[in-house]
Amino acid sequence: MYNPLKVGHLSGKFTTTHPAIDMSWVGDNVVDPPIHAWRDGVVVQSAFEYLGGNVMAILHEVPGADYDYLTRYAHLKSRGKVIKDKVLGDTIIGVGGHTGIRSDGRPMPNHLHFEIWKIPKGYVFTTINGHGADRTKYAVDPQLLMSSNMRGEGFRMVPITLSNTAKAKILAAKLQCRDLPGLASIKFPGYLAQGASYPFYGSVVVDGYKWAELRVNNRIVYAAMADKTTGAAWIEVTDPTKEIIKTVEIIKEVERPIDVFGNLGDLHIVIQRGVK
Numbered sequence: 102m103y104n105p106l107k108v109g110h111l112s113g114k115f116t117t118t119h120p121a122i123d124m125s126w127v128g129d130n131v132v133d134p135p136i137h138a139w140r141d142g143v144v145v146q147s148a149f150e151y152l153g154g155n156v157m158a159i160l161h162e163v164p165g166a167d168y169d170y171l172t173r174y175a176h177l178k179s180r181g182k183v184i185k186d187k188v189l190g191d192t193i194i195g196v197g198g199h200t201g202i203r204s205d206g207r208p209m210p211n212h213l214h215f216e217i218w219k220i221p222k223g224y225v226f227t228t229i230n231g232h233g234a235d236r237t238k239y240a241v242d243p244q245l246l247m248s249s250n251m252r253g254e255g256f257r258m259v260p261i262t263l264s265n266t267a268k269a270k271i272l273a274a275k276l277q278c279r280d281l282p283g284l285a286s287i288k289f290p291g292y293l294a295q296g297a298s299y300p301f302y303g304s305v306v307v308d309g310y311k312w313a314e315l316r317v318n319n320r321i322v323y324a325a326m327a328d329k330t331t332g333a334a335w336i337e338v339t340d341p342t343k344e345i346i347k348t349v350e351i352i353k354e355v356e357r358p359i360d361v362f363g364n365l366g367d368l369h370i371v372i373q374r375g376v377k
Contacts, residue, residue, distance in 0.1 A: 102247050102280065102320065103191040105137050105174060106213050113212070120240030121173075125212040126197065134197045136213060139172045139247065140190040140280070144182045145226050146173070153214065154200025155180050158226060159188060165282050165307030168219055170246075171226055171239075175214035176201050217243045246321050269301035269313050271324075273335035278322035282312035286323070293317065293324060301338050313338070 106124045108131050113123025126134050138159055146158035155177035161170040178198025188194060199209040218239040220226075229236065271293045278293055279286040282305050293299070293315075300316040310325040313336050326336040 102140050103137055104247055105139055105172075105215055106134060106197065107137070108134060109213075113214075115240075115242040115244065117237070120236055121175075121214050121216040122243050123212045123214055125210065127211050133178060135193040136174055136177060136195045136197050138188045138190055138192045138194050139217070140170075142170075142172070142188055144184050144186040144188065144194075145171070146228055147180050147183050147186075148228060150175075150201065150229060152201050152204065153229065154202075154209070155195065155198065156229070157182065157194055159194070160226065163281060165312075166305045167222055169222060169224070171218040171220050171224075173214075173216040173218075173229070175216075176209060176212060215243055217241055217246055245316065267301040268298040268339045269315055270298045270337045270339065271295050271335070272337055276324055276335050278315065278317060278324045279312075280322065282310075282314075282323040283307040284310075289322065298339075 106126065109124050109126035109129050111122060112125035112127075113119060113121070115122050140161050142159040142161040144157060145160045146156060148156060150156050153175035156173060156175045157177065157180055158171060158173045161172065163169050174195065176197075176199055177195040178200065179196045181193060181195045182188060197211065197213050199211045201209050203209050216236070218236065219241050220235075220239050224239075272295070273293075274295050276293045276295075277288050277291075279288055281287070285308075302314040302316070302321070304311050304313050304326060305323075306312070309329045311327060312323040313326050315322055315324060324336060327334050
């Protein structure tokens with residue numbers, strides 16, 4: 102997975118009302134920054150929208166899985182690809198800008214609005230119009246699926262805490278991870294640390310191997326879980342319920358004196374009750 106903006110900083114976080122992150126280059130001595138494809142895919146939208154300005158969307162197939170990814174890039178100064186264009190990861194697809202209209206009427210600042218959707222196989226995307234509910238339904242935090250040196254909370258070297266997440270313990274001495282499940286995918290340099298545990302999101306079978314989906318250094322990667330010939334386990338997954346630590350706050354009720362003041366007609370009433 103590649104960072105769509107090479108130089109800049111995080112300017113807007115992923116929330117339920119803003120299912121994307123914003124990346125800005127204002128103050129970073131950058132003019133007209135190139136915008137790069139997150140990973141290999143096919144362009145499914147290249148159009149101008151009233152709010153989003155110049156917008157592009159790319160479908161990224163995940164072989165062997167029951168889902169794919171879709172990325173959207175908004176407020177571009179210009180678009181460099183058209184629908185049905187095939188792009189490789191890190192390919193320049195446009196130029197960052199500030200097109201579009203803000204909902205509050207204020208000028209749009211220079212930034213990239215970046216979305217990642219995790220969609221079911223066969224999902225057809227045409228334009229954001231009519232997909233508003235789907236964006237909320239399928240959008241995931243891009244910070245969990247990208248690695249970057251960019252300044253800002255949530256990127257590499259900044260911990261992201263997830264609760265109730267299963268852990269995958271590495272049993273093999275030299276286990277490599279890849280960008281996608283399958284033997285044809287790209288290997289990352291180095292090995293997963295033997296004995297270390299990583300957040301585990303699920304598994305998929307490709308090329309006869311069962312691949313674990315892990316989060317390593319705030320990036321989603323895949324690693325084979327066992328030797329398909331001998332059956333020897335390379336990864337052990339723990340029960341997520343055992344990872345939860347519940348804190349119970351015990352509140353001790355203390356009876357305190359109660360003073361009541363009031364008026365009844367011409368009478369001023371004072372009632373005091375002490376501790377028993």
